[in-house]
Amino acid sequence: MKRKFRAKYGGTLKLHWQWNVVMALTLIGLAVGMFFIDKRAAWITLAFAAGYFLVILWMYFHYKPKILRGLVNFATRYGQVQKEILQEFEIPSVLLEPDGKVLWMNDRMCELTEKNEKYRKNISTLFPQISRNVLPVNSWETDIRMPYKDGDYRVHIQKISLNDMLDEVELVERGSEDSYLYMAYLFDETDLRRYIVENRDQRPVVSLVYLDNYEEAMSRVEEVHQSLMNVLVDRKINKYFNSMDGLVKKLEKDKYLVVFNQKSLDTLQEDRFSILEGVKAINIGNEQGMTISIGVGMNGSGYLQNYEFARSAMEMALGRGGDQAVVKDNDKMSFFGGKSQQNEKNTRVRARVKAQAMREIIMTAETVVAMGHGMTDMDSLGACIGVYRAAKTVGKQAHIVLGEPNSSIRSWVRQFQESKDYEDDLFISHESARNLVDNNAVVVVVDTNRPSMTECKEILNQTKTVVVLDHHRQTTEKIENAALSYIEPSASSACEMIAEVLQYFEESVRLRNLEADCMYAGIIIDTNNFVAKTGVRTFEAAAFLRRCGADVTRVRKALRDDMDSYKARAEAVRHAESYMDNYAISVCPAQGLESPNVVGAQAANELLNIIGVKASFVFTEYDQRVFISARSIDEVNVQIIMERLGGGGHINIAGAQLSGMTVQEAVQKLKDVLKQMTEEGAI
Numbered sequence: 001m002k003r004k005f006r007a008k009y010g011g012t013l014k015l016h017w018q019w020n021v022v023m024a025l026t027l028i029g030l031a032v033g034m035f036f037i038d039k040r041a042a043w044i045t046l047a048f049a050a051g052y053f054l055v056i057l058w059m060y061f062h063y064k065p066k067i068l069r070g071l072v073n074f075a076t077r078y079g080q081v082q083k084e085i086l087q088e089f090e091i092p093s094v095l096l097e098p099d100g101k102v103l104w105m106n107d108r109m110c111e112l113t114e115k116n117e118k119y120r121k122n123i124s125t126l127f128p129q130i131s132r133n134v135l136p137v138n139s140w141e142t143d144i145r146m147p148y149k150d151g152d153y154r155v156h157i158q159k160i161s162l163n164d165m166l167d168e169v170e171l172v173e174r175g176s177e178d179s180y181l182y183m184a185y186l187f188d189e190t191d192l193r194r195y196i197v198e199n200r201d202q203r204p205v206v207s208l209v210y211l212d213n214y215e216e217a218m219s220r221v222e223e224v225h226q227s228l229m230n231v232l233v234d235r236k237i238n239k240y241f242n243s244m245d246g247l248v249k250k251l252e253k254d255k256y257l258v259v260f261n262q263k264s265l266d267t268l269q270e271d272r273f274s275i276l277e278g279v280k281a282i283n284i285g286n287e288q289g290m291t292i293s294i295g296v297g298m299n300g301s302g303y304l305q306n307y308e309f310a311r312s313a314m315e316m317a318l319g320r321g322g323d324q325a326v327v328k329d330n331d332k333m334s335f336f337g338g339k340s341q342q343n344e345k346n347t348r349v350r351a352r353v354k355a356q357a358m359r360e361i362i363m364t365a366e367t368v369v370a371m372g373h374g375m376t377d378m379d380s381l382g383a384c385i386g387v388y389r390a391a392k393t394v395g396k397q398a399h400i401v402l403g404e405p406n407s408s409i410r411s412w413v414r415q416f417q418e419s420k421d422y423e424d425d426l427f428i429s430h431e432s433a434r435n436l437v438d439n440n441a442v443v444v445v446v447d448t449n450r451p452s453m454t455e456c457k458e459i460l461n462q463t464k465t466v467v468v469l470d471h472h473r474q475t476t477e478k479i480e481n482a483a484l485s486y487i488e489p490s491a492s493s494a495c496e497m498i499a500e501v502l503q504y505f506e507e508s509v510r511l512r513n514l515e516a517d518c519m520y521a522g523i524i525i526d527t528n529n530f531v532a533k534t535g536v537r538t539f540e541a542a543a544f545l546r547r548c549g550a551d552v553t554r555v556r557k558a559l560r561d562d563m564d565s566y567k568a569r570a571e572a573v574r575h576a577e578s579y580m581d582n583y584a585i586s587v588c589p590a591q592g593l594e595s596p597n598v599v600g601a602q603a604a605n606e607l608l609n610i611i612g613v614k615a616s617f618v619f620t621e622y623d624q625r626v627f628i629s630a631r632s633i634d635e636v637n638v639q640i641i642m643e644r645l646g647g648g649g650h651i652n653i654a655g656a657q658l659s660g661m662t663v664q665e666a667v668q669k670l671k672d673v674l675k676q677m678t679e680e681g682a683i
Helices: 011-034 039-087 107-113 162-166 190-201 214-219 223-242 262-270 275-280 303-319 349-363 378-393 410-418 430-436 457-461 494-505 513-527 536-547 552-558 563-574 596-607 638-644 663-680
Strands: 093-096 102-105 141-148 151-161 180-188 204-211 247-252 255-261 292-298 324-329 332-337 367-371 397-401 441-446 466-470 484-487 577-579 583-587 615-622 625-632 653-659
Touching: 011 039, 093 107, 102 107, 151 190, 190 262, 204 262, 204 303, 214 223, 223 247, 223 255, 223 275, 255 262, 262 292, 262 324, 275 292, 275 332, 292 303, 303 324, 349 378, 349 441, 349 466, 349 484, 349 494, 367 378, 367 430, 378 397, 378 410, 378 441, 378 494, 378 513, 397 430, 410 513, 430 457, 441 457, 466 494, 494 513, 494 536, 513 536, 513 552, 563 583, 563 596, 583 596, 583 663, 596 615, 596 625, 615 638, 615 663, 625 638, 625 663, 638 653, 638 663
Parallel strands: 292 324, 367 397, 367 441, 441 466, 466 484, 583 615
Antiparallel strands: 093 102, 093 180, 141 151, 151 180, 204 255, 204 292, 247 255, 324 332, 577 583, 615 625, 625 653
């Protein structure tokens, strides 16, 4: 039996036919109403309405199969056109099952992968980067980037809900759980990535190159060789940067401006600025080698901002002692070099200038408040005492901010408190300092230049006048907007710097015996009995303190250890291990010690007496933190090692504090840093 095409109208088409029927019925109603007005007109209207209704019915049943067949044919052809468009789509596309198996690929994907359209293996066999783990689960889409053959591609993966499609199909009944397929599109971004890289490589970079010790080095070269020395240094700098496609302009006899691009900077960083060692290697019989500092500014809005970045980087390089390169990328700074000992400057002109500037600042204030770093040591206390004496000399009130004294300074603090020569408020608490400091006070920070490490950092924001005097190298964290900043990394200690400042501060400055002893003790502690980081100016400062009444015997007695501390130090030395044949690592026991971190520092100094030890690291667990004391003589810069661990300090005396880990974890972290920096050539 011949089966007829059976279907029903639906949607807008059904509504169209329904309105035709409604119009026919409306005409019939109109004809009925006309019988009450004019019967002849009513019969004519009724005949017209009936004819219209019959025509509509005939057209509905006669053309219905043809219309429906036409719609089906259109839908079929439209779907085929869609399929052909997707198949010939210029963007490589692939349909995936939930586990990543390929269901379908278009022509471009087949060409790219060199597979036919019947390929049904997992997508990871074509692109290892597209594993099941990267397919979106909690989101509807995701993007990943991957290299493939000779191109770079961005893969956009979109999740497709099967239930949404099955809801529109009555022939298939869906399950209760939603199911998904994935559609992946591969966008070729090879040219885009290349243009991005080329644009980055061509960004302008501005650099400043300064000769750190030009005058000192030239003064030690015979006059007939000075011109040759100039030429050799100038040629070395020009040749190095010209090889990097850089433009070098000499600004002064010891200053250069260098302009190059980002690509050249990448090469310089990979080379770790070997020019630093290259200049030092110049030798024409000179007793002292020349060192340079490099400040680089990058990623600014233009040449002007990059130049300002370069100036800021140069200030940081010089503040850290020179002989290094600092790269400033907006707020981020990177450090290279800085391995050598800072040469001591023979001239004390800078000390005299800073002393006069400090005197003028103090004269304009009503009160002087001095403070050092937290967990105050002898160097910090001695420097604060020197500032106190300077303020009292010019008739100003002076105070020292001090928390709870530790065992290393408690006896000294007690002597000052018991002496009738000093006011009861010589030492003030943090709370008293916060109540005292205002814009009429000067806050003098000694022995640190990091606000987070000061004894009471809150008072730094309570006054507009802050003075910083420190011998540690600068880090990216520094006290902003200081009215006077005197940072001298070549100095052995803060007490040495204050002793120099006092000699130029006022002719009538006269330290009392206890004050001189305290400052002398600070120098002894930081120089390890005049062994580490000691120069001519260190002994001159010590001589000044001796003239002021410092007594070596009194100081030695005051610095003696108790038996528990001595045993703990010996225990740390006895259990030290050698790492990489050059580093001594040990853990100092903290039980029964009031200041175990001080004992750890002493143990680190002792370990340097062992042959073959270039640097020592002693760990101490105290107050829920792990303290690291790092020491070296001259071959290793322990400061840059400690900076990797969040600390800092001096080139051969540094430290760090680690929280949230055990001593064993801290030791392993140090070993990882030492290994990494050795592989990088940073140490």
